[in-house]
Amino acid sequence: HREDFKQGANMAIIGGTVLDYTNASLKFSAYDGSMNTQIDNFQQLLPSICGAQQNCEEYLAKSLFVFQLGENDYSIQLVNGSTVDEASKNIPKIVNTIIYGVEELIKLGAVDIVVSNIAPMGCFPLYLNMFESSNKSDYDKYGCLRNHNALFNRHNSFLRSSLSKLQMKHPHTRIMYADLASHIYQIVQDPRKFGESRQAC
Numbered sequence: 604h605r606e607d608f609k610q611g612a613n614m615a616i617i618g619g620t621v622l623d624y625t626n627a628s629l630k631f632s633a634y635d636g637s638m639n640t641q642i643d644n645f646q647q648l649l650p651s652i653c654g655a656q657q658n659c660e661e662y663l664a665k666s667l668f669v670f671q672l673g674e675n676d677y678s679i680q681l682v683n684g685s686t687v688d689e690a691s692k693n694i695p696k697i698v699n700t701i702i703y704g705v706e707e708l709i710k711l712g713a714v715d716i717v718v719s720n721i722a723p724m725g726c727f728p729l730y731l732n733m734f735e736s737s738n739k740s741d742y743d744k745y746g747c748l749r750n751h752n753a754l755f756n757r758h759n760s761f762l763r764s765s766l767s768k769l770q771m772k773h774p775h776t777r778i779m780y781a782d783l784a785s786h787i788y789q790i791v792q793d794p795r796k797f798g799e800s801r802q803a804c
Contacts, residue, residue, distance in 0.1 A: 612648060614641040620675045621700045622693075638672055638704045646711070660712035668708055671719040671783070673697055673758060678724070682733065687750045691757055698761045702769055709773055718766055719781040720759040725751030726791045745791050759784055 616636030623637035653662035676697050680690040705716055724730050725748035734748055743749050763780050770778045790797045 612645070612652070614645050615671075616641060618675055619672065620679065621672045621697045621704075622676055624679060638700060642704055642707055649711075663708075663712035664714045666713065666715070668713050668716045669719070669781075670701060670705065670717065671781075672701060672704075673721045673762075674724060677721070677754065677758070678729075681751075687754045691754050694754075694758050694761050698758065698765050701762065702765050705766075705769060705778065706773075709776055714775065715777050715779075717779045717781050718762070719783045720762055721755050721784065722787045723747060723752045723755055723784050723791070725749070725755070726788065745788075747791060755784065 619636035619638070619641060621638045623639065625637070649659050653659040676693070677690055680693065681687070701718065705718060708716065726745065730748055730751055731746070734751065736742070736748070741749055743752070766778055766780050770776070
């Protein structure tokens with residue numbers, strides 16, 4: 604029911620990415636779930652939520668927006684044979700596209716926006732199985748893939764600094780950086796406390 608979206612709408616698409624990979628020749632690729640597609644879907648939904656443009660600006664100014672994107676962009680590259688160094692070259696493009704998406708929502712009237720960093724996927728069972736190494740130095744003291752997590756940390760650092768610049772550009776907004784990565788790494792450090800397992804299903 605359309606009216607249900609007034610309580611919140613999730614525009615996420617399974618396998619969703621920041622960039623558009625629909626025309627790429629990949630072994631593993633997302634559906635047409637790029638960030639631009641998700642924003643387009645949201646804009647098409649808006650009239651049913653808040654009506655006229657002026658009403659929507661007022662409505663969106665009272666709403667909270669959450670961006671949690673980027674992990675699949677790196678997974679697609681790495682699963683399709685890119686090295687960590689090759690994938691890291693796309694950090695500016697991925698982060699700048701996220702910044703563009705946040706600005707698109709600001710133009711629509713968004714004021715409160717949360718942007719999450721990406722998880723240390725070098726600790727995830729999928730990565731640990733797919734990129735298993737016989738070299739012990741490839742792992743940190745918690746058994747996570749060191750180079751992969753360094754890639755994600757570089758993304759997160761660039762994202763954080765880019766969001767700080769964006770906040771200065773739009774002082775009337777509140778752009779919040781959500782540190783998902785450190786919370787997940789905390790689980791990895793003390794798995795018994797959280798009931799976490801490093802084994803894949």
